[in-house]
Amino acid sequence: xxxxxVKKAIAMIEFFQALxxxxxxxxxxxxxxxxxxxxxxxxxxxxVTIKRISYLAGAISHSVFGGIGLALYLQVGMGISWFDxxxxxxxxxxxxxxxxxxxxIHAKEREDTIIGTLWAVGMACGILFIDRTPGYFNLSSxxxxxxxxISHRDLIFVICLDMLIVGVVVLFFNRFFGVCFDNEFxxxxxxxxxxxxxxxxxxxxxxxxxxxxxxGIVLVIALLTIPPAIAGFYARRLWEMMLYSVILCAxxxxxxxxxxYSLSFSSGPTIIVLCGTVYLVLLAANKFIxxxxx
Amino acid sequence: MKTDxxxxxxxxxxxxxxxxxxxxxxxxxxxxxxxxxxxxxxKTTLLKLLLGLIQPDKGDIQVLGTSPEKARERLGYMPxxxxxxxxxxxxxxxxxxxxxxxxxxxxxxxKDRDQALSAIKTVDMAAFAGTGFxxxxxxxxxxxxxxxxxxxxxxxxxxxxxxxxVDHETEENLFxxxxxxxxxxxILVVSHDLGxxxxxxxxxxxxxxxxxxxxxxxVEGTMIKDIYxxxxxxxxxxxxxxxxxxxND
Numbered sequence: 002x003x004x005x006x007v008k009k010a011i012a013m014i015e016f017f018q019a020l021x022x023x024x025x026x027x028x029x030x031x032x033x034x035x036x037x038x039x040x041x042x043x044x045x046x047x048x049v050t051i052k053r054i055s056y057l058a059g060a061i062s063h064s065v066f067g068g069i070g071l072a073l074y075l076q077v078g079m080g081i082s083w084f085d086x087x088x089x090x091x092x093x094x095x096x097x098x099x100x101x102x103x104x105x106i107h108a109k110e111r112e113d114t115i116i117g118t119l120w121a122v123g124m125a126c127g128i129l130f131i132d133r134t135p136g137y138f139n140l141s142s143x144x145x146x147x148x149x150x151i152s153h154r155d156l157i158f159v160i161c162l163d164m165l166i167v168g169v170v171v172l173f174f175n176r177f178f179g180v181c182f183d184n185e186f187x188x189x190x191x192x193x194x195x196x197x198x199x200x201x202x203x204x205x206x207x208x209x210x211x212x213x214x215x216x217g218i219v220l221v222i223a224l225l226t227i228p229p230a231i232a233g234f235y236a237r238r239l240w241e242m243m244l245y246s247v248i249l250c251a252x253x254x255x256x257x258x259x260x261x262y263s264l265s266f267s268s269g270p271t272i273i274v275l276c277g278t279v280y281l282v283l284l285a286a287n288k289f290i291x292x293x294x295x
Numbered sequence: 296m297k298t299d300x301x302x303x304x305x306x307x308x309x310x311x312x313x314x315x316x317x318x319x320x321x322x323x324x325x326x327x328x329x330x331x332x333x334x335x336x337x338k339t340t341l342l343k344l345l346l347g348l349i350q351p352d353k354g355d356i357q358v359l360g361t362s363p364e365k366a367r368e369r370l371g372y373m374p375x376x377x378x379x380x381x382x383x384x385x386x387x388x389x390x391x392x393x394x395x396x397x398x399x400x401x402x403x404x405x406k407d408r409d410q411a412l413s414a415i416k417t418v419d420m421a422a423f424a425g426t427g428f429x430x431x432x433x434x435x436x437x438x439x440x441x442x443x444x445x446x447x448x449x450x451x452x453x454x455x456x457x458x459x460x461v462d463h464e465t466e467e468n469l470f471x472x473x474x475x476x477x478x479x480x481x482i483l484v485v486s487h488d489l490g491x492x493x494x495x496x497x498x499x500x501x502x503x504x505x506x507x508x509x510x511x512x513x514v515e516g517t518m519i520k521d522i523y524x525x526x527x528x529x530x531x532x533x534x535x536x537x538x539x540x541x542x543n544d
Contacts, residue, residue, distance in 0.1 A: 051383055172401055179393050182383050185374060189346060189367050190396035190447070233384060237427045242384045 012263040030151045035254030037159040038211055041166050043247030045208040050229040052181045055222050057101050060116045062209045062221040064123030068093020070130030078134040094206035102202040146217035146269030216269035227276045297324040299481045305354030314340045318506040327477045330485045332502035338485045371449030373440045375456050381429050387439050388424045391415055394446040414446035434465030451481045
């Protein structure tokens with residue numbers, strides 16, 4: 002065995018030891034969070050990918066920063082102690098989901114400009130609120146994620162969100178399928194497509210808030226869309242794509258967390274580089290195979 | 296004779312630009328009509344009015360004796376497939392089952408599945424029920440979308456350019472299926488191809504701001520000129536054109 006391989010093996014052992022070490026509870030939390038969150042990411046990410054609304058999800062995630070900024074300002078600056086960042090994030094996400102959704106339905110020609118504006122303004126508001134808040138804040142943990150931030154409460158939040166998403170999707174699967182594949186036809190079958198579209202965006206918003214804890218605002222879109230994009234290579238049906246996405250997402254988050262712990266890298270970027278690389282390699286390989294078949 | 300669709304003095308404008316003006320027309324039961332006209336002439340607008348997707352500025356529309364919104368569930372609609380996402384993960388059966396979506400139920404029943412499969416059989420796609428929609432050819436996709444429109448057991452079938460981007464043989468197949476279906480349902484086909492469609496349909500509805508309703512036998516050069524404001528070459532489907540040029544035999 003080479004020294005490199007020995008080092009790797011030791012790093013692996015250390016990682017699994019760290020996982021069960023009570024002093025390193027944050028790591029066990031992060032792994033649990035990654036696995037549980039993958040259920041929400043895989044399902045919602047599939048909808049975001051097939052409905053092609055990753056741009057809307059991007060605007061929502063950046064507005065979340067505005068909410069976090071507002072919450073910090075109210076909590077620390079104004080002394081409203083119950084208004085914590087996660088509440089601000091959830092509020093901002095849901096409000097921006099509804100605004101962005103209505104814009105995408107009604108503002109036909111200017112849609113991308115308006116959504117781009119909301120995207121930037123949401124982010125800028127967050128910074129301005131934080132400027133006005135006394136004290137120092139480590140912004141990079143919100144922007145790029147930080148597994149140290151994950152708490153017991155986040156785990157409960159993920160479990161609730163998973164149950165909500167699985168329940169809603171099982172109940173309304175055919176309606177969501179219709180809205181994503183052919184909105185007009187679904188409307189003609191008597192389904193309230195606007196409601197289900199906005200509902201989907203609100204679920205996306207809640208999932209984005211969750212994702213921000215793991216990979217941060219800037220990298221959210223990648224983790225939401227890359228696993229479904231890979232799943233899309235192999236899935237023939239919508240539910241298959243969801244299932245594959247969930248599995249891939251969990252695999253990427255766990256592997257990424259393991260690597261980031263062993264090599265002392267930031268967790269969010271490690272996960273994103275990992276799944277982005279796998280996606281691009283598979284994409285190139287598929288194109289290559291396609292050419293060979295020709 | 297029973298009337299399926301009637302428009303009385305209907306006008307519709309988009310951004311103050313009149314698209315349809317004072318359109319009056321009646322379509323009897325078991326009609327097989329083609330809606331033809333130039334691009335931007337109002338064909339799609341007419342279809343959307345019939346489906347209740349847009350409201351007329353003026354006039355009255357009756358579909359199956361009621362308003363278009365109320366008649367919706369008894370209409371079968373086939374959109375242009377070019378608007379659909381071709382990478383969407385769905386089998387032929389998944390797509391056709393959309394025609395069984397209902398406000399009152401969440402999941403598809405065995406009956407829904409049977410109806411969808413029988414609609415797939417009607418359009419000769421039975422062997423493809425489990426195939427991915429994106430793996431099909433253009434003509435096969437059109438047939439699947441017709442099956443989707445059919446499986447709600449509609450009284451009226453509305454098809455938006457079902458022959459766009461398909462070859463001659465596929466067109467023939469599609470129309471022979473439609474001819475069979477016409478035995479118990481009214482069929483309206485939007486087409487930009489006047490010469491071809493008139494060979495199959497009973498009547499032609501020419502749409503260009505105004506609507507002129509003609510039996511096919513009356514479609515002649517001078518009338519086309521009136522509608523299109525210019526000379527138009529009739530597409531002659533009894534002739535074939537090769538890549539080298541037209542062969543007139």
